[in-house]
Amino acid sequence: MNVKILNVYLYIVLMLFFSSTLNHFFNNKSSKPKTLDSSVAIAEKNIKDDIAAKSQEIAENDLKEKTTTSSKKNLSSNNSHMLIEKYKNEQPKKKLGPSKELTLSSNQSTKSIKTDPKDTATIQSPPSKKIRLPKDCSEVIQAYSKDICPKKVSLDFEYLLMNFFEDGLSYASILDDESIRTKNKQKFNSGARFSAEFKAYRSLYLDLAYTYIRMKNKDSIAASGDTILGSFFPPNIGSLTSASAKLTGNFNTWDLFFLKPYHVSKSFVSRPILGIRGAIINQSLKILYDIASTTNPVNAKNKYWGVGFNAGYRSEFLITKNFFLDTKSIFSLLYGKTQVSQNSSVPILVQATYELKENSYQIKPNVELGLGFSYLRYFTKNINRLSLRAGYEFHQWWGQNQLKRFFSTDPTGIKTVSRNNLKFNGFTFSINIEI
Numbered sequence: 100m101n102v103k104i105l106n107v108y109l110y111i112v113l114m115l116f117f118s119s120t121l122n123h124f125f126n127n128k129s130s131k132p133k134t135l136d137s138s139v140a141i142a143e144k145n146i147k148d149d150i151a152a153k154s155q156e157i158a159e160n161d162l163k164e165k166t167t168t169s170s171k172k173n174l175s176s177n178n179s180h181m182l183i184e185k186y187k188n189e190q191p192k193k194k195l196g197p198s199k200e201l202t203l204s205s206n207q208s209t210k211s212i213k214t215d216p217k218d219t220a221t222i223q224s225p226p227s228k229k230i231r232l233p234k235d236c237s238e239v240i241q242a243y244s245k246d247i248c249p250k251k252v253s254l255d256f257e258y259l260l261m262n263f264f265e266d267g268l269s270y271a272s273i274l275d276d277e278s279i280r281t282k283n284k285q286k287f288n289s290g291a292r293f294s295a296e297f298k299a300y301r302s303l304y305l306d307l308a309y310t311y312i313r314m315k316n317k318d319s320i321a322a323s324g325d326t327i328l329g330s331f332f333p334p335n336i337g338s339l340t341s342a343s344a345k346l347t348g349n350f351n352t353w354d355l356f357f358l359k360p361y362h363v364s365k366s367f368v369s370r371p372i373l374g375i376r377g378a379i380i381n382q383s384l385k386i387l388y389d390i391a392s393t394t395n396p397v398n399a400k401n402k403y404w405g406v407g408f409n410a411g412y413r414s415e416f417l418i419t420k421n422f423f424l425d426t427k428s429i430f431s432l433l434y435g436k437t438q439v440s441q442n443s444s445v446p447i448l449v450q451a452t453y454e455l456k457e458n459s460y461q462i463k464p465n466v467e468l469g470l471g472f473s474y475l476r477y478f479t480k481n482i483n484r485l486s487l488r489a490g491y492e493f494h495q496w497w498g499q500n501q502l503k504r505f506f507s508t509d510p511t512g513i514k515t516v517s518r519n520n521l522k523f524n525g526f527t528f529s530i531n532i533e534i
Contacts, residue, residue, distance in 0.1 A: 251298045253533045259290035259492070261525035263314050267500040267516035270318075270344040270386050274326040286316045287525060290350070299357075306356035306374075312523060314350060314382065319343035329388045331397045333447055335508045340389040348382035350523075358413065370413040376431045377406045378465075380499060380521070395445040397453070399502050405435025405463060422474055425488075429467040436460050439501045455503060455513070465496040471527065484533040494523040 263286060290312035299305040320327065320342050327339040356374035363369055386397040411429030418424065436458065443453035471490025478485065499521035503513040 251534065253294075253296035253531060255292075255294045255296075255529055255531045257292040257294070257488075257527050257529035259292060259310075259312060259525065259527055260287055261290055261312055261492075261494075261523040262286070263288050263312070263316065263523055265382075265500050265521045266518040267502060267504070268344075268346065268384065269330050270384075271320055271330060271339065271342040272328045273320070274328065288313050288315055292527075292529075302359055304358050304360070306354070306358060306372075308352075308354040308356070310350075310352045310354075312350040314346065314348035317343070317345040329386070329397075330504050331386055331399065331441070331502075332388060332395075332443075332445070333505045333508055333512075336388075336445070337390065340392065342386070342388050344384065344386045346382065346384050348380070351379045353377045354409070356409075366417045368415040368417075370415070372409070372411040372413060372429065374409050375406070376409045376433060377404075378433060378435070379404045380496070382500075384502070395443065397441065397443045397445075399441040400439070401500060401502055402438040403435055403499060405433030407431055407433035407435075407462075411467075421476065422472070425469075425471045425473060425490075427467070427469040431465050431467075432462055433465065434460070434462050437501045439503070441503060457501070457503075459501065461498065463496065463498045465494070468493045469527070471529075473531075482534075484531075486531045486533075488527070488529045488531065490527045490529075492523070492525065492527055494521075496521040 290310065292308060292310045294306060294308035296304055296306045322338070322340055327342060328334065329336060329339055329342060354374060354376050356372050358370050358372045361369040361371075380403045382401045384399040384401075386399070388395045388397065409429055409431035411427065413427045414425065416424040416426075437460075439455070439457045439459075441453070441455040445453060447453050469490055469492040471488045473486045473488040475484055475486035477483070497520050500519035501515050502519075503515055506512050506514065
């Protein structure tokens with residue numbers, strides 16, 4: 100019995116010992132996390148305190164700055180409100196979009212404010228005194244700091260004073276002891292040119308031109324001990340007492356050019372040309388040969404028409420805003436017909452009369468060169484332009500004179516001279532209006 104009681108007591112003691120030991124072990128293990136949580140809380144509290152202190156310090160510094168600049172900001176605010184009120188009174192009322200930020204500036208400071216949708220506007224600086232070009236100006240050409248509206252229509256009238264000369268028109272030869280001299284005279288003749296240039300498509304222009312030159316010349320020679328031979332008579336006719344010749348004619352050309360200006364720089368404009376040319380050139384020559392007090396006339400006509408293509412180049416060199424130099428070079432190839440007729444009442448032989456007719460079709464080239472100096476002025480906001488021009492031109496038409504001359508006593512011994520070109524050179528004076 101005592102042994103059982105002792106075992107029970109021992110069991111209880113052991114149970115108490117183990118239970119106390121386990122409780123102590125678990126209590127020590129759970130105490131560590133609590134200590135860590137407390138340390139984290141303390142650190143967070145310290146950080147919050149530091150942040151609050153820094154925020155208070157920054158707020159105090161801002162307050163000091165605001166107190167020192169309050170007068171300046173009040174002045175800027177007053178100026179801003181005055182500008183807004185002035186703009187409202189000057190500008191008409193209109194529907195505006197959503198509110199947006201408006202920046203007002205003064206001499207001392209700037210300030211950004213929010214405006215109401217009804218009062219939203221943009222305050223701009225005073226407009227500069229720059230010429231406004233019309234809305235139909237699709238492009239603006241800058242030339243010497245001036246806005247120039249590209250021309251739409253250009254009208255030009257040109258007076259021509261041209262020296263006319265044609266090879267193969269020597270009507271008499273003077274024979275002396277040393278040489279043979281031919282008689283031919285050059286003379287200046289008047290002419291005119293009308294042209295109109297239109298803007299066809301974007302920067303492509305169409306130029307229409309008509310040129311007319313009056314050809315008129317006359318000359319005479321009398322024998323003074325020398326022998327005179329008629330160039331349009333056979334050599335067997337003999338020596339002439341005197342000779343005279345009169346030439347009349349009309350030179351007409353029609354040109355249709357397509358050109359495009361390239362403004363390479365403020366001082367240079369390049370304008371290549373491509374187009375069509377038509378020409379009608381009619382000449383009439385009347386020669387009088389006096390043989391033994393008998394007048395023997397010779398009538399000759401040279402008629403030509405042709406049409407073909409031409410290509411060329413024009414350029415403008417701007418010296419100043421009111422002066423410029425211009426050049427042109429045009430080359431053409433024309434296919435055309437030449438009609439020649441020559442006749443005289445004097446018989447070449449006993450059974451042969453002087454009457455000749457010939458028709459021929461040929462391709463003939465011609466060239467036109469020119470140099471000019473112009474003075475110009477712009478009107479109506481640099482849109483319309485008036486210019487005065489003086490220049491020099493040179494024209495050459497190859498193979499124009501197809502008249503025949505005798506080189507033998509044989510009536511069939513006639514041919515066209517090898518050098519038979521038509522040439523013009525002289526001065527041009529023109530007035531041009533661009534609108």
